[in-house]
Amino acid sequence: MGPADGFRNNSDFTLNPLDPQEFRRQKYPVRSQVDAGYLHKLLPDSAPNHPEPIQTILQDVHAHIIPGITHWQSPNYFAYFPSSGSVVGFLGEMLSTGSNVVGFNWLSSPAVTELETIVMDWLGKMLKLPNSFLFFDNGGDQMLNKIGREHIGKLVVYGPDQTHCIHPNNFLPVSTSRSTAFGLSPDSLCSAILADLKTGLVPLFLCATIGTTSSTVVDPVGSLCDVAKEFGIWVYVDAAYAESACICLEFRHYIDNVENADSFSLNAHKWFFTTLDCYCLWAKYLRNKATETNTVIDYKDWQIALIRAMKLWLVRSYGVTNLRNFLKTHVKMAKHFEGLVTKDKRFEIVVPMTFAMVCFRLLPSTVTVHANGEANSLDEKHANELNRKFLESMNSPDRVYMHDSCCGGGCLHDPIRSGCNPNGGKTSDRSLGGGTRAC
Amino acid sequence: MGPADGFRNNSDFTLNPLDPQEFRRQKYPVRSQVDAGYLHKLLPDSAPNHPEPIQTILQDVHAHIIPGITHWQSPNYFAYFPSSGSVVGFLGEMLSTGSNVVGFNWLSSPAVTELETIVMDWLGKMLKLPNSFLFFDNGGDQMLNKIGREHIGKLVVYGPDQTHCIHPNNFLPVSTSRSTAFGLSPDSLCSAILADLKTGLVPLFLCATIGTTSSTVVDPVGSLCDVAKEFGIWVYVDAAYAESACICLEFRHYIDNVENADSFSLNAHKWFFTTLDCYCLWAKYLRNKATETNTVIDYKDWQIALIRAMKLWLVRSYGVTNLRNFLKTHVKMAKHFEGLVTKDKRFEIVVPMTFAMVCFRLLPSTVTVHANGEANSLDEKHANELNRKFLESMNSPDRVYMHDSCCGGGCLHDPIRSGCNPNGGKTSDRSLGGGTRAC
Numbered sequence: 001m002g003p004a005d006g007f008r009n010n011s012d013f014t015l016n017p018l019d020p021q022e023f024r025r026q027k028y029p030v031r032s033q034v035d036a037g038y039l040h041k042l043l044p045d046s047a048p049n050h051p052e053p054i055q056t057i058l059q060d061v062h063a064h065i066i067p068g069i070t071h072w073q074s075p076n077y078f079a080y081f082p083s084s085g086s087v088v089g090f091l092g093e094m095l096s097t098g099s100n101v102v103g104f105n106w107l108s109s110p111a112v113t114e115l116e117t118i119v120m121d122w123l124g125k126m127l128k129l130p131n132s133f134l135f136f137d138n139g140g141d142q143m144l145n146k147i148g149r150e151h152i153g154k155l156v157v158y159g160p161d162q163t164h165c166i167h168p169n170n171f172l173p174v175s176t177s178r179s180t181a182f183g184l185s186p187d188s189l190c191s192a193i194l195a196d197l198k199t200g201l202v203p204l205f206l207c208a209t210i211g212t213t214s215s216t217v218v219d220p221v222g223s224l225c226d227v228a229k230e231f232g233i234w235v236y237v238d239a240a241y242a243e244s245a246c247i248c249l250e251f252r253h254y255i256d257n258v259e260n261a262d263s264f265s266l267n268a269h270k271w272f273f274t275t276l277d278c279y280c281l282w283a284k285y286l287r288n289k290a291t292e293t294n295t296v297i298d299y300k301d302w303q304i305a306l307i308r309a310m311k312l313w314l315v316r317s318y319g320v321t322n323l324r325n326f327l328k329t330h331v332k333m334a335k336h337f338e339g340l341v342t343k344d345k346r347f348e349i350v351v352p353m354t355f356a357m358v359c360f361r362l363l364p365s366t367v368t369v370h371a372n373g374e375a376n377s378l379d380e381k382h383a384n385e386l387n388r389k390f391l392e393s394m395n396s397p398d399r400v401y402m403h404d405s406c407c408g409g410g411c412l413h414d415p416i417r418s419g420c421n422p423n424g425g426k427t428s429d430r431s432l433g434g435g436t437r438a439c
Numbered sequence: 440m441g442p443a444d445g446f447r448n449n450s451d452f453t454l455n456p457l458d459p460q461e462f463r464r465q466k467y468p469v470r471s472q473v474d475a476g477y478l479h480k481l482l483p484d485s486a487p488n489h490p491e492p493i494q495t496i497l498q499d500v501h502a503h504i505i506p507g508i509t510h511w512q513s514p515n516y517f518a519y520f521p522s523s524g525s526v527v528g529f530l531g532e533m534l535s536t537g538s539n540v541v542g543f544n545w546l547s548s549p550a551v552t553e554l555e556t557i558v559m560d561w562l563g564k565m566l567k568l569p570n571s572f573l574f575f576d577n578g579g580d581q582m583l584n585k586i587g588r589e590h591i592g593k594l595v596v597y598g599p600d601q602t603h604c605i606h607p608n609n610f611l612p613v614s615t616s617r618s619t620a621f622g623l624s625p626d627s628l629c630s631a632i633l634a635d636l637k638t639g640l641v642p643l644f645l646c647a648t649i650g651t652t653s654s655t656v657v658d659p660v661g662s663l664c665d666v667a668k669e670f671g672i673w674v675y676v677d678a679a680y681a682e683s684a685c686i687c688l689e690f691r692h693y694i695d696n697v698e699n700a701d702s703f704s705l706n707a708h709k710w711f712f713t714t715l716d717c718y719c720l721w722a723k724y725l726r727n728k729a730t731e732t733n734t735v736i737d738y739k740d741w742q743i744a745l746i747r748a749m750k751l752w753l754v755r756s757y758g759v760t761n762l763r764n765f766l767k768t769h770v771k772m773a774k775h776f777e778g779l780v781t782k783d784k785r786f787e788i789v790v791p792m793t794f795a796m797v798c799f800r801l802l803p804s805t806v807t808v809h810a811n812g813e814a815n816s817l818d819e820k821h822a823n824e825l826n827r828k829f830l831e832s833m834n835s836p837d838r839v840y841m842h843d844s845c846c847g848g849g850c851l852h853d854p855i856r857s858g859c860n861p862n863g864g865k866t867s868d869r870s871l872g873g874g875t876r877a878c
Contacts (some may be wrong), residue, residue, distance in 0.1 A: 049759045051757055102522070102715060114476070284647055396742065
């Protein structure tokens, strides 16, 4: 069942997708091939004094901007993370932009605050979350009140070395290994905490991940929460990419025990059909005086208060049943691709596939004889070099854009990530933001 | 000269503004009149299982969302800050959303990074900024390296009590008074710093403001920078609203000495014709190893890297000459309104007008006799009460929406703020996001 099928019986809603041949002709190369500084050479140094017609600007967009765009929505795009913008996501964005209001407090536009609360509950229900995940409080400040603000420098934040972030001071990346499929082991966490306590540091916060950036690994949230609870640590679960799939019953188990965490998040712009950005955060609500006396939320205290709820609300247009089907189909496509890779003995699957990303690499044993005689060794360095070359040979602007697992966070042994691009494949039923269903 | 005039000689660009009568008929009440929780009663508790046509959703938008919107773009809107969305700002937003890419590093879409750099330089040139304001470094981290991370709790941030923010710990709001027209006095700053040094605290950061939220007061940036320099303090100048006007030569002097500050900012969504959000930050560039070795910027290290440059770029469509004229006209309108208020002896202007906001109030002497005999006293409490009632009587959903100066930051003696709404007035030449030029 394709994304368009949901509308088949609905005569009110007609999409006119491009003719497949015409679509292929119009398609832009997936990856930009410009040189650094190209645009400075093409645009004037200062803004024009006199008006310019929109046509001139659109010509500039075509001639100068589009060649500099790497098309995240291209069916050939398999890098970083999927960008699953949809027709209704775009429409939602236009409705938000058209109203051009700020929702920093309830009064400044009541619908903004109220729609956000409602839509977050909708999503929470699709994910079968417990009721405790509806409001927010600040764990860090509580710990500071306990230990005294002057000891802020002693606070330690924990996370697996697979966590996708820039490591600041006071962040301890806990090592993971292939033996736990690169998941964070509760034993390693416990040892790290005990070592820090001995030196007078104060464990504060654990970031666990459901679906790491490098390889979509799922950390054992339940047992990590048990360790964290013992030491009074706030547990945040980053499920940015993977959680969307958990609206399907068969994937819901991946967020089991999330109710023991204090907060967790999903990025609806990654795999839930909204345009950028749409970051959804749930946190357990600790009542306090301020919240007791207010009947409404003032979102200025929580976030940059723009109307992101509108686009998420419009995703309703597909209906939950179809949303589940789309997501299941994406996983099925990735499974199919994994099967093809498994059949080819030149490759190995580096970590078991969980969602819709396949981590694979050329097997080190296929390394050909090297001039210095180090050939056929299992030296990982050579395997990495080989895979890097293989990746380069695949990444052509007109074909596909993939990348290795070292995209800013933890690093595996340089396997190649191939996300299942929801925009990929056949062009005849592209109701969902530019295509569907083939890896 | 009106916003539409720029296109009069331009046969390629035609807008078909609504007929004025039709526009007035279609116009929504400026301020939402819904009760807290209204939307929960109107929308279902969970997302629909089956697809819904866009028409149904648009009917919901009309019936349930629009009544909950306070229309920041309404010609009758004079609260918080102006929301100067324009046709080209909207078009820019659509182009960004359509491409739906992330510009977190140069490679992920080179045009995103390069266009942002170019457009920020355009704006910098319109503002006649020195070249030093092109890159960024982190002042706070330098101070920590100097004093040791364990002393982070001793760092102090300074700003006038008029600064529009939620006061965290370690922020010292320095008192201002009517004698300095609510500007931050360098003497007061110096005293505060010396007092903190005596108790072992470490002065870190000063936030000065050009155009405060409450009353558009301009702090004396030059002499504040002199004080700050003496103590090695990073100076950030918040010119969120007012700086747009400084592209006009006659207003440029308000940002004089900004070259002595370390960083400053402008919100293009407030008074520079883009839609929300478009926050422009300049900071002096301190070279370091990382930047020396890179030829491109990776905006992930600076911000949430979405394509905000596109909408700012499209504002070029008006041409710099027209942009200056629009802004000057807005100030002229506010000046006209100030003249009307001054002529009426029942009112006083509370702080001198600088940009396009008039702070006025009913004079305390007009307080009528009170039952308890406290009438006609100059008691500020009574004056505030009187002005609050006056404000309430003016704010009707169908007329105007204004607010007092206590909108989250510093508080004057509760005067009434009336921003010059760039969308206000005549409806016959509304090429610039919904109207033009009358207060």
